[in-house]
Each structure stands twice: as C-alpha cells, then as structure tokens.
Amino acid sequence: MNALAIIFAYANNDKLKELTEKRTPASVPIGGRYRVVDFALSNMINSNITKVGIITRNNYQSLMDHVGNGKEWDLSRKRDGLYILPPYAQYDSNMQEYGGWIDALSAAMTFIRRSREKYVVLTTGEYVCNIDYEEVLAQHEKSEADITCIYRRDDRGTTGDIAYTLEGDRITDVLLGAGVEGEQNMSMDMFIIERQMLENLVREAAMRGQKSLARDIIRRHLNTLKIFGYEFKGYARRVDSVQAYMQINMDMLQEDVREELFNNPNGRIYTKVRDEMPAQYLEGARVRNSLVADGCIIEGEVENCVLARGVRIGKGAKVSNSIILQKSEVLAEAHLEHVIVDKDAIVRTGRTLIGRENLPVLIGKGMVI
C-alpha cells in the first residue's frame, strides 16, 4: 500500500487511572497477551503499510520496550519499518509538550517529508479493532477525496469525542466536545490524506498557532476540500476509560468478537512473543468462560475472566469477572470479583476484594494486597 502511517501514542487524559500511571494508553496490556498498540501496528502491516512512525511524548519506556525493533510485526527493515519519534530528538525542537496533533505532526515533519509514499494514514494507538486500510484507501481513491475520515456508528459518545454529520459520504459538519447523545457517526480518529497535502495543511495550521486536526483542519476545510467519511462496520472500541477497558476484555470472551479480532482473514494481531510454556491446569482447577494466556498455573476457580501470561491462581481461590495482568498471583483461598489486578501484584492468601461491574477494584502494578 502506497502509504506511511503515523500512530499517535501519548495520553490525552488520565481516565485510565493507575493503568496509565507508568505507561501510555497504547501500551496498556489487554486481552491476555496483547498491548493496545498491537492492534494499530498489526492493522498497518496487514494493510501492507511498512513504514510506521509512532509519536510519543512521555512515559513511553514501556511502549519502547514492547515494540522493540519492530521485528514481531515484521517492521524491522533496512528501508522503512518502524520509527519511534520521541520528543526533543530534533535539533530544532524547542517546544514543550505537544498541544495537539498539529504540534506533534510539526515535530515529525522531517520524518514525513523524507518519505516517498503518496498517502499518510493517521491514527491513534488506542483503538481495539481489525481494520483493512487498503479498503479505506480504495474508497478514498474512488471518491477522489482529499481527506477520508473513518468513523463508526455508536451511541457511546462521551464528552470530548468528535462526531461527523454526513450527506452521502461527504462530511458536512464536525461536532466537537459536546456530550453527544444517541447513535452518531463517531470519529475513530483515523484519517487518510495525501502526504503532500498533509504537509501543507499542517504547516499552514502551525503558522497560525492552531492545535487540533479535527477543529482546525477538518472543520475549517469542509467547504474547500473534499472530505469524506468511511464507515467501519466491525468491532471497534477505544480504550479510553477503566469501564471501556473492562468491557473490551469481557467482549473478547464472546466468540464472534474473538473471531473478528483474532482470526480475521484480513490478518492476525501480532504481539511481542514471550515464550511462556502452555498454561498448566492442575488438579482442582475449575475454569469457565475465560481467556487464559500461556504461562498460567491454575489450581483454583476462575469464571468470566481474562488471565494474562504467567498468572497463578492458587488452590481454593475464586476469581470471577476480573482481569489479572501478567505475572500476578492470586494466592490460595483468595476471592476476587470485579477486580483488575495490574502486573506483578500479589493477592494474599484468603484475601477478599469485591468491586462492582461499573466500578472495578483496581490493584496497582507490583502491589501486595
């Protein structure tokens, strides 16, 4: 595909609470063996996009550790491949934190300008979905659009989200900020645009001190450019709150969601391989309706859970409706309901922790409870 991709991988908010205390949303663990950014990266390689820049701002060591040299996504290349674009790397970067995508794109402009690809795919690193950008590009080219904005029909808009008004495929208005009610054309913060046009639009907007792609580029040019929408009809959710995080993990217990995300003919979701041995079920294990990653050792009861790699569930422990992240241990006779246990934590023998569906208890990385 004649396109390069830019993935924006820095936090805009702290709605993920402790989950993003020591990492960016893109590197939050999800689905037992993935990080959120695996979806964005795999979608790129599955769409035959082989030049990918990841824009980071802070808190990105865990992201760098995860993506490494990009080999797992076959993005370790002599030409092109994966580029981490950290702040302060440019000799002329005197800016402070990025105020918005336009600042970030300005800082990455050398990277963009040096590319030979005709198009740029812009996306956040926070979406869980399996999308074929080649199909989007085909529509983009067929409709002779200047910008194609990807959206989904959804009624879960929250304050700060962006929605589009469409006439046919053409976007006629951009709704910003206001809490949107009912089913809307919610922006997925994914765009396709010609590289040269992006360069021009960003330069122009930056000179005026503008910050927001949606407000200052898309909305401002609704009449002067051909800006079209592309409806993505598959499963797509953004990891933008603890509730969404919990829900997406639970969604993956459904066969149709799992098949669409992970067994999609469009391509697999790749992640860093950790070479854990298969999960061990010992005598006394009782597991129901759960996703279990390699390296787990299970002796207790588990229901409606996602267990990440290397989790241990002790004898007589009962864990339900919970997410246990990698290498955490739930010791014997402990009892957890509606709990998210971050990495490397320990829940002591006999301990009971009970959250509620819309307010899970969150146990931080490395904590001993």
Add this chain to the structure above:
Amino acid sequence: MNALAIIFAYANNDKLKELTEKRTPASVPIGGRYRVVDFALSNMINSNITKVGIITRNNYQSLMDHVGNGKEWDLSRKRDGLYILPPYAQYDSNMQEYGGWIDALSAAMTFIRRSREKYVVLTTGEYVCNIDYEEVLAQHEKSEADITCIYRRDDRGTTGDIAYTLEGDRITDVLLGAGVEGEQNMSMDMFIIERQMLENLVREAAMRGQKSLARDIIRRHLNTLKIFGYEFKGYARRVDSVQAYMQINMDMLQEDVREELFNNPNGRIYTKVRDEMPAQYLEGARVRNSLVADGCIIEGEVENCVLARGVRIGKGAKVSNSIILQKSEVLAEAHLEHVIVDKDAIVRTGRTLIGRENLPVLIGKGMVI
C-alpha cells in the same frame, strides 16, 4: 563477554562547532563512511558484548537514524541487542538535563538493574579506536579490581581532561580539570565495573547530589576500592575539537592507522550500509593520497583529502587537505584548501576557499557557497 555496555552519546561542549549544530558528537561523520559512534558500537560487538544501551539527551534524531534497529552491528536481537535510552522515557524522570554521568546512569538504572550480565562497560561515544574489551576484562578479573579505568599515554591533554597517577597498575590519584602538560595517563573515559557495584555506587552518589564519575566515584574511592588502570596502546583519539576532527581524518590516510582501525584481527568497524555504487573516476581525475567512499564521481584534482560517499568533484576543481562530507558537490574549477564541507553543501563553480591547517574553513550542512 559477560558484560553489558553503556555508551554516553550526548554533547558536553560545543567545541565541534557547526559540526554538532544538528547532531551529537557521536553521530558526526568521519573517515569517509563512518559516524564516530560506529567505533564504540563495533568495539562492543567485536568484544562479544551484545547488550548495549546508548544514553542520549538531545539532538539525537540523527543518531537514532544512523543506528536504526542495530542490525548493521548485529545488535537487532530478541534478547538484548541495542537500546536507545532517551530522556523523559521513564515515568519517574522529572529531571532536567543530565548534569553528569551519575544523573544519566540514575536515569538508566532500570535498564541496568534488569540486566543479567555481571559487568558493565561504560564508555563515551566519542572515541576513534579499535579496542578489545575482552582483554581489558581479562586484566580486570586477573587483578581482582573493583574498577578498571582505561587510559592512554598522551601529551595532548586539554583543559577539562582527566589524567590518572598510577603506582604499578593501581590508580593513586585522579587529576581533574587542570590543563595537563607533558605525556600523561589520559583517561579515555572507559571503565569496567561489576554491575551490582555500579548500582550501589551510583545510588549512593546520586543521593548526595553528586554528578561526576571521575571526581565523585573514582577519586572518592581510591582508598576504599581497588581501582586499576589499563593502558590502551593502540591508536586512540577523541573527537573533541575541530582540530582533532581534522587530524583524525588525516591520520586515516596513513596505512598503519587504517590497518589498525579497519583491518584489525580484533574485528571490523561496522556502519550503516548505504548501497552506493563504486566510486567513478572520470577522464581528467587526478587523485593523490586520499580516502574516497563509494558513490563519489570525480573529474577534478584531489590531494590529501577524505571524500565521503556520494561526493562530486567537478572538472578542473582542485581540492586539497580537505574533508568533504556526504552528497556535497564541489563544482567545476572550484579551489579548496583546508576546508571542511558538511553534508549536502554545494561549492559553486570557480569559487575559492582557503583555510589554514589549524583553522580550517567550515561550510555548514546544506549551504551553497
């Protein structure tokens, strides 16, 4: 070799003038096809050190572009390999610019602590030499040293350099800062130390707000630790001034220096491969005592020069005692003596530029003169 390496690759001064305006000293082009850091990286892999962290601070985009995923040095690995350690990547980094190696090591402490290797090799990325750290480690182990400091005998000390006083192999004093005269045991800013000891020493020094490895760790512990010197007897020069830069390039015109640096049984110097075609000598070319990289096209006269890849020397041009960096063009009938032309510059037809041996004219990156 049971060691990891830390390469400090950020500028301490601006003595390299325009050459480091848009890059760090470690990424300054040298010897026609190399960057300075190639020597440090190649020395590591040649000593069988396969885990290398490069500490950067600012101005490091060109360095990242050059080292890429580390493949050229065979450091693109599933376990270990090359790690860029930029500032602000850690969630707990609230520091400003590193005040010294101790600050930088504190920021890299997670990386160091997570390693399994017994030893750490610390070095700057600014030295041109071909050194076998396995030999240094052998002496370190044999002498049961706590810290081994690598030095060279040299009389070119300048203000700010560090020299050691030795009794036998043991270091008894560290001379700081004062302009050192005569032949001295000049520090090469290379050290071998046990990883655990380094962790302890850095933690202790950081708690006291200390900054300098030489002053605050080496000198302070001369009586409490076994601190030994290792004399490196080969060619070694630091790229720390425009004069040194010029001299090192000129040294490479000598066969013995070239053989030692580039045809050393200890190992080759690897660099990013650019796949330029062989240099083309056209009718009228007159080249004497020069190093010429691939991709050059030469129609004029060249004497005592280093031409980097893709340089063009036009018909009737005369260039002597100069360094022309990659992709720069010296057009017809131009005349250069004692000039350093940075990348992508153009010297116009018929133009004359004459510097002096100890004060070369410096033409900046991309300039048209």
Add this chain to the structure above:
Amino acid sequence: MYLKKNCIAMLLAGGQGSRLGVLTKRMAKPAIPFGGKYRIIDFPLSNCINSGIDTVGVLTQYQPYVLNSYIGNGQPWDMDRIRGGVSILPPYVRGKDGEWYTGTANAIYQNINYIDMNDPEYVLLLSGDHIYKMDYDRMLREHVANKADATIAVLEVPMQEASRFGIMNADEDGRITEFEEKPKHPKSNKASMGIYIFTWKKLRHYLELDEQDPNSSKDFGKNIIPRMLADGQRMMAYNFSGYWKDVGTIDSLWEANMDLLKPNLLNLHDDGWRIYSRTPAQAPHYVGSDATVENSLLTEGSVVNGDVRDSVIFHGARIAKGAVVRKSIVMPDAVIGEDAVVEYAIVGENAKVGAKAVIGGPPRQGDPQIAVVGPDITVEDCAIVKPGEMMSADVAAR
C-alpha cells in the same frame, strides 16, 4: 574476536523417523509437534542459544518443507544473525555429481566447507529427536579443561535397560576406555546421549579418513568414535543428570508429553532457560462455560468446550461440547467433535474427529496401546479407532 566462532553446532535432522509412522509421512522427525506449543527441534535449538552458541547448521534431506519453513530466518530462537545464525544444510552437487547423505559422518563430511567458513575451535554434534534441557557451555568448558579430542555426553540409565543403548565405559577420570553399541552384558550404565563435542581439527581429520574407507558405513557411532578410540585419542565422558528422552517411537512420544504433566520432571517455566518456538499469532486459549479442564496443558488459539483431563492440547485445537479427552495429545488445529471420546490417543495436526467418534481407549492390562490419527485425517461421526491403531487414511463410521 567476533567473526571467528569458538564453537558451532551441527544438528542432524535428516532422519526419516519411520518408527513414528504416519506422523512423519509429510515432515521430518524434528518437526513433529511436542508439548503443546513446541516442535522437537525447539529443544536442541533453544539449548544452543541458551548456551551461547548462535551458529547452528541443520543437516536435512528428508521432507524438509515443514522444517525449513518452521526454522525460517531463525528469529524465534534469536538466531536471525548477520554473522552466524541457523543455516539449513541440504546435500548439494559438487563437480558433476550430487551425493545424498549416506550416514551421519558423511553428512558432516559433506559440510566441511560450511564448518571451515565459520572457523571454529570446537564442533558440537546434536540430534534432532531428543527432549531435554542442557547447558552445552558447561560441557564445552569441561572439554577444554580436559584438553579432550572428543567429549561425549552420557546419562546413567537403569542397568537393566543399558543393553538398549550405546554404552561408554570410562575410567575414574572420565576418560572413555571402551564403547559398546547395545551390549548384551553391559559393563556400565553410562549411555551415550548422542551429544558430542569434537575439537574440529581432530574431527576433520577422522572425517576425511573415514570417507576414504570403502567399508565404513560413515556413521559416528559405528565408525568415527570406535576409530578415534582405537587410535588412543583423548575421549572423555560428560556426565549429564536430568530429564532426557528419545522420542523416536509413538510410545515414547506419548510418554514424553505425559511427562510434562508431572511436576519436577522437566521444568519449562524456567526464565533462565526458555524453550523457544515459532507459534502462529493467536489469542489466548478460551475455556467455555460448560468445559472442565484438569491436569492438562493448553495453549494459544485452542478452544475447549468439552471435558479435558491428563492431556496436552496444542494451539488452534478445538474440543467441542460434550467431547471427552483423556491421556491424549491433540495436535495443532485438530478438531474433536461433540460427544467424541478420545483416550490414550494422539490426534495429528489438522485432523478432524467427528461427533460421537471413539478414538483409542484405556489399557485393559499391561502397557497402554496408543491410538494414532494421522495429520489431516478425517474420522467420521460415530467412527471407531481402536486402541493401538494407527490411521493414515480417513476413517468411515463402522
């Protein structure tokens, strides 16, 4: 010095493995799936990289596709090196004629060029059909310290089984005095594990000698080792203790998988000694609301809605509702239909077992008789595969 390799490994992966029957019909033995997510060759390859040996030549001539594409560029084992790494070494044409590998020694002989190019001091010789974890670097250090010409890893086996092995008789310093292939009256219980370290110069000499001998069968065990012993070369035994299993038969393959369910036999949870493998990118395995799983291994991409006990379930395998799996191995992407019963069985890659089919069964008396359904075989609904049967064609309902 980086370009010169101190020790490289040569892995003999050419064996046809005919005792494994239908399982090796379309792949070489080292490519057979093992332990839920591995293939046999993962063990020697992982042992190599964990021992610091990053240059491995894999000698292969039989059905190499699955093995070649499994090894690929070596990345899963961190062997996608610019210098060194893993190389597939098939026979090739020299001069006018080509020559297939006629024996283990001939296979190495034909690749003298490959070894010379790497210019090693020592060569480690490995087989591709053993399951074990071993630090070859320790063995190498002993070899060097002993100034040995060859060092052979040995394992103490029960004396009554010793006559099934090649037995090394060594003096008290560990120097081998005698080698007996499957002796009727073994003098010791030190069995050769088929793992050798040779000083390359010495081995090179004996390979050339052996190649010129028209009566030689060009085999390490039969020719090279006896000849070196006869010549008084310094041959040392290296004592290994720990789990080691030759998986060259259906029974031993099944047993070795079952061994993984027993604690403390072979620890694969070892962070310091990972066994690497190439696995397809799949989601964690899913256990359904009506499933039960006990004393079993499950891995990525498998979906269990039935009842699994004492079994090893590979990636992508699916066990339908009501199906019962006991003491069995269900290989990658195999499907067990609703209410099927699979006991004491091996179900090959991508095989389909129909609803209510019955595969194998518990032993009536004596040793279990393992039923085998070959790769890609379909067993129809309600069909029966008896204990000990091996199916290499589709099975109709009876």
Add this chain to the structure above:
Amino acid sequence: MYLKKNCIAMLLAGGQGSRLGVLTKRMAKPAIPFGGKYRIIDFPLSNCINSGIDTVGVLTQYQPYVLNSYIGNGQPWDMDRIRGGVSILPPYVRGKDGEWYTGTANAIYQNINYIDMNDPEYVLLLSGDHIYKMDYDRMLREHVANKADATIAVLEVPMQEASRFGIMNADEDGRITEFEEKPKHPKSNKASMGIYIFTWKKLRHYLELDEQDPNSSKDFGKNIIPRMLADGQRMMAYNFSGYWKDVGTIDSLWEANMDLLKPNLLNLHDDGWRIYSRTPAQAPHYVGSDATVENSLLTEGSVVNGDVRDSVIFHGARIAKGAVVRKSIVMPDAVIGEDAVVEYAIVGENAKVGAKAVIGGPPRQGDPQIAVVGPDITVEDCAIVKPGEMMSADVAAR
C-alpha cells in the same frame, strides 16, 4: 491481506556456468563478482525488492556454499522477513528417494509445495545470470490487465543477432503466436529475456502435465512454453527496453563490466532503484600519492598505488606501486604486484599477481582476447599469462 502473497519470484540459480570456466569452479554462476561490489544475483534480487516482491525462492544445487553464505538471511536486500523473504531451495528426498533437478521446469515442479505454502496468484520466473534493471511490477500489472496465462519479457535485438536467441512472434496486441528457439530465419527480433510471469494455477497444471511426459526434457523454453502455446493459452509479450546483458561467457562478463564505465548504459546511481549487495565492512578505498586512476570504478577496501585506467577494481583489491592495469577486472582481494602489467584481463578473487608479471595484452586485431587468472591462483613474479589464456593453476615464471 499480508499472509497471502500476490506474486512471488522463483530464481533459477542452479546453472553450473561451465562457459565461465575457472570462475565457476568453486561457485555457482549467480555468485560471480560483478561491477566492483556486486555479484550477479544482486541484480534480480534488487529488482525484486524494488518491485515490491519480498518473497523469493532461489533454486540451487550446484556449489551452493558461496551463494548461500552470500545470501545469508537476506538482510542486504531487505529480505530478512518474518513472513516471506529469501529461501534457498535445494533438491530434497521425498518418500524413499531423492531426485536432483533435471531441468528448469522440473526444478520448479519439485518446489510446488514451497509455492503453494505462499499461496500466490502469480509466479515470476527469473534467471540468475542477467545484468539489468527492471520493474517487474509493471510487467505484472500488464499481465493482470491482459488476463494473461503467461507473460514473457522480450527485448528487441539487432535482426542479424536474432538467430542466437529464443524469438517470440507476437500479433499486434502483443499476443504471442509462435516461439522459435534460435531460428535460422527469424521472423521478428523480439528475443525472450528468460523472464516469465505465470498465473500460478495455470503453470501448476502444466508443470504436472510435463512431469508425466517421459519424452520431455523438463525445460521451460523447450517444453512448457511450446505446450502452453499449442494449447492456445493466452501468452503475452512484455516489451522491455533498456540495458540487459546475459553474462554467461568470459567475453560477455568482461564486456558488461566495461559497459559500466560508459555513461548512460546502466545507471547504478539511481536512488529510486538501488542495487543492493553484501559487502565486507571495509574502509573507503585509498589512492596513494603516486597513483593515477582514470575512467575506472573503485570501491571500499581497495588500495591503489599504481596506474589504473578503464578498469573495475573490487573491494579489498590492492594494486602495487608501478603496476599498470588497463581494460581489466580485478576481483575482490586480488593483489597486483609492483610493476606488473594487467591488460584485457580478469583477475579472480584472492588471486596474487607477482611483481613484473604480465597478464593479457591489447588485441592485435579483431576482438580482444581476455586473459583470466582464476580465483586463489598465484602468478609468480615475472610470469606471463598470454591474451586469451585461462589459468586454473598457479603460474610459474617463464
């Protein structure tokens, strides 16, 4: 979809290249050094990656060591891919017996499994002995647009030379109506370049048909193409214009090297179409104080202290003081001694030409007679190698 490949390439690198004599004694033809820093195979491999084809099977059975270690993990051509990349495909044993490649079609036939595993729509068939730059993607797009079963690249050659080539006669739409191998009276001057794109399903069918034909010589040019034509399959010609040279003989190899010294024949300075190669890590080349170099190519690691004109000097070559090199090719790591004279010659890899030796000489009349010093050969001081001589053993002083 990433896992499925639209088009993969199969590169026939098995040729012994006997017309290149001593140069191919120890390496297959595609591994021969060319153009200062390349080997012949760099051209098709670079063309592939530049055309967006990242999966290449290299079919080899003859002296594969140099080629295998040159290709290695494919990194220099950006083909060290996790999925796809470059694979060496030697013959192998199926069932009980092995079979060497008996012809170009048989070589592909034996690798049907490899191709099927990649599941491509189209297969590009290439040779390993041509020097050219070509965008296979353009050819592929024509193939697809034409809904062709096969597309064959053709080059217009001078009519008087046409009888040396396989000639394609095509109608005005480019559809091939007739194929004549080296016709005495050619009807057109469109010569086949040995570059084919096939729709895989169609080719697979004809490979299987051809394999069953006991009278077939299992060759693309002799069997597959004529048969497909006879069956009325849709075979299209793809017109290529640009530099293309078969370097299968000493003369053509020398000429192709000399062609690089002429402007505008084959542009290797093309940033958009790099020719990649694996080169040893060496310093830029050094030209000494007494040297003269004109109208020549020099590359890394070479050291010139003599007088070089109209020549191609490879990496690591050394030309001593007083030596004269004219119209010659000095291959990697070769040494030309003091005051030696080398004219109209090819000096092989790592050969040593002694002081005052004389190799070759200018043509008296007619075509130049190229002298060849084989790889690793030593020519003693003051020895003479006459024009047109080919030395495969050390040369003593006369």
